[in-house]
């Protein structure tokens with residue numbers, strides 16, 4: 220069904236979407252600027268359905284953050300997670316403590332450990348090699364997604380070796396994929412403002428290129444909703460798309476919503492207590508889907524934008540929902556008011572509640588479980604509101620083409 224557009228500026232882009240033509244950076248700017256959110260959503264929904272039909276992927280994963288001690292504590296001013304070594308709340312887990320935390324996976328259907336942390340001044344590469352090897356020994360069926368490009372580059376510096384060598388050693392230990400964090404926004408001016416001294420854009424992209432060349436797929440992200448301009452966003456997405464043209468190694472794109480609580484940037488912007496708007500959250504999903512035509516999946520990160528908005532995002536070009544998580548620390552330190560975890564059943568019902576087909580996937584997006592319409596999992600647990608309520612009503616309105 221052709222999209223019903225209120226913004227005439229979208230008509231030319233709609234024709235391109237219909238013809239499966241690549242969008243230009245100028246098109247992406249028009250999409251970011253349009254007030255016609257529902258028109259944009261319909262275009263992104265068309266692009267997503269062409270790739271993924273009604274399937275929405277999720278994974279049973281567990282986040283593990285081995286340390287929050289970080290040498291960039293005072294220069295990544297958007298970060299609420301990091302601590303200096305002697306600061307209140309600083310922690311560094313021993314390997315045994317990490318393995319103990321991972322034991323939660325035995326009571327859950329966990330298929331992936333998602334491991335990220337701070338740039339610890341003293342933790343050597345051997346700690347991460349032993350951590351990954353130890354987890355693989357204890358949980359041979361669980362996939363390891365670990366260490367952002369920023370952490371890989373930090374380890375290379377500490378070990379006075381190359382990032383390629385660090386990636387090789389981690390892969391030998393059992394690393395399967397890289398998460399997409401640390402990209403923030405590639406613009407040098409934005410980086411100088413919010414993450415001075417963090418790995419530069421070229422370096423972030425180089426580490427991912429090397430990972431792809433070594434057979435380590437990865438995710439990619441963009442942190443939006445702080446000081447970046449719409450032009451900065453488009454430039455960022457263009458660089459991700461260019462690298463994907465080159466390597467094909469990105470699995471999913473995840474727009475990450477900035478949270479302003481308990482960090483210096485939030486104080487400078489006078490924005491403590493307020494996060495991004497739902498309007499912008501949905502726009503970032505939709506533009507990502509339309510512009511990144513060579514990345515198979517677009518993921519909504521419910522700990523940042525709420526499970527309810529994530530449910531609506533499934534009609535704005537999104538086919539991938541952040542998993543069960545179990546322990547979420549990074550965004551909850553920044554004021555996220557979302558739950559620390561969603562149960563497997565809640566995730567499945569959230570997706571089904573949006574009229575979509577839930578598909579549990581492994582980390583490489585191979586389906587591992589689908590659900591018949593009469594699967595008992597669709598009967599919500601007493602007291603659960605997931606898959607119903609205000610979010611569901613909005614989804615229904617959007618589904619009719621116009622709220």
Ligand code: SF4
Nearest residue numbers: 289291295298301337
């Ligand atoms: S964003 Fe990452 S690198 Fe920057 S301070 Fe936080 S933990 Fe450290």
